[in-house]
Amino acid sequence: xxxxxxxxxxxxxxxxxxxxxxxxxxxxxxxxxxxxxxxxxxxxxxxxxxxxxxxxxxxxxxxxxxxxxxxxxxxxxxxxxxxxxxxxxxxxxxxxxxxxxxxxxxxxxxxxxxxxxxxxxxxxxxxxxxxxxxxxxxxxxxxxxxxxxxxxxxxxxxxxxxxxxxxxxxxxxxxxxxxxxxxxxxxxxxxxxxxxxxxxxxxxxxxxxxxxxxxxxxxxxxxxxxxxxxxxxxxxxxxx
Numbered sequence: 001x002x003x004x005x006x007x008x009x010x011x012x013x014x015x016x017x018x019x020x021x022x023x024x025x026x027x028x029x030x031x032x033x034x035x036x037x038x039x040x041x042x043x044x045x046x047x048x049x050x051x052x053x054x055x056x057x058x059x060x061x062x063x064x065x066x067x068x069x070x071x072x073x074x075x076x077x078x079x080x081x082x083x084x085x086x087x088x089x090x091x092x093x094x095x096x097x098x099x100x101x102x103x104x105x106x107x108x109x110x111x112x113x114x115x116x117x118x119x120x121x122x123x124x125x126x127x128x129x130x131x132x133x134x135x136x137x138x139x140x141x142x143x144x145x146x147x148x149x150x151x152x153x154x155x156x157x158x159x160x161x162x163x164x165x166x167x168x169x170x171x172x173x174x175x176x177x178x179x180x181x182x183x184x185x186x187x188x189x190x191x192x193x194x195x196x197x198x199x200x201x202x203x204x205x206x207x208x209x210x211x212x213x214x215x216x217x218x219x220x221x222x223x224x225x226x227x228x229x230x231x232x233x234x235x236x237x238x239x240x
Contacts, residue, residue, distance in 0.1 A: 001179045004057065004165070004187035008035045008046065012190040013053050024057025025050055026109070026131075026167070026187040028087070044080055051081035059109045059129075059187075061087035062097075070097035078106045085109045085128060090118045095125045102126030109165065119151040123162040129185065134178075135168035144168075145177050152182035172196055 002023035005016045008031040016022035027050070032038075037046045047060050058081070062073040074086040074097060085107040088094045098108045102125065109129040110122035114137060122130045132151060137144030152164050163184035169175060172195040178186040 001183055002057075002185040003175075003193060004059070004185055005193065006031070006167070006169075006187045006189050008032050008037060008050070009190075010049060010053065013050060016190055016193065017053055021193060022054065023185070024059070024085075024187075025054055026059040026087070026165075028061045028111075029063060044076075047077070047080050047084065051083045054083065056083050057085055058083045059085045059087045059111075061111065062089075065089070065091065065093065067093040067096050067100075070094065071100055074101050074106060074108075075104070087111050087131075088127075090114075090122065095121055098122060098125040098127050102128075111167070114147070116147065116150045116154055119162075119164075120154065123155065123160045127162050129163050129165040131165045131167040131187075133168035134166055134174055135170040137168075138170070145174070145181060148178060148183050149181040156182070 003021055004024040004026050005013055005022050006026045007013060008027045013022070013025055032043055032046065035046070037043055047058065051058050060077045060080070062070045062077070064070045064073050070088060070093060074088065077084050077086050086101055087109045088097050088101070088111065090110055090112045094110065098110055101108050107128040108126070109131055110127040111131045113119050113122065113130050113132045119130045119132065130151065132144070132147045134144035134148065137147060148164060148166050155162060155164060164182070165185040165187060166174075166178040166183040167187050169178070169186055169188040169192055172192060175186050175188060175192065175196065
């Protein structure tokens with residue numbers, strides 16, 4: 001399963017890229033606003049900056065809600081860089097726009113998907129990705145992960161080329177379950193992806209290794225630095 005990072009923050013994208021754990025980026029107007037990216041020219045330049053940081057797959061969302069507007073914006077976004085995937089909402093005009101853009105060879109990501117029926121429509125229109133929103137389903141006491149399972153099964157049965165891009169991910173267990181349930185991609189905030197590193201037994205084990213090393217290397221110049229690192233790890237364990 002691929003990991004996309006759900007952010008417009010260049011520093012987060014750069015760090016995730018450096019760790020080798022990111023395969024793409026998803027953005028939306030809210031994430032752009034969070035970074036104070038305002039105005040068409042600034043937004044276009046920011047998308048280009050994101051594209052310069054990653055190998056492929058940068059989802060850029062249209063603002064228009066009518067067919068003609070989505071086509072115009074979609075084509076303009078696609079011209080920014082070959083890595084751009086045009087993000088289009090799940091509406092009647094959105095599905096029409098997906099069909100049109102797909103026929104033009106422009107990749108699309110159908111967003112705000114909440115039912116398997118919507119996912120089928122997006123796939124039939126030629127969407128490259130479909131984005132079911134897990135967290136928002138959970139928020140209204142619906143089974144968000146079950147939606148991933150069902151869409152993945154339907155797509156597999158009918159050999160759909162559209163990829164399941166699990167979105168609205170809130171925590172690390174969402175990521176793990178997405179992999180179990182057959183999502184092709186999961187997009188999440190950087191802190192959620194970072195959360196996969198964490199386990200208290202890892203911290204305890206490393207602290208023990210450092211302690212043992214200190215015991216057999218008394219007087220070495222590196223001892224003080226190792227002790228400091230050990231103390232930091234022990235503090236982390238004590239806190240959480």
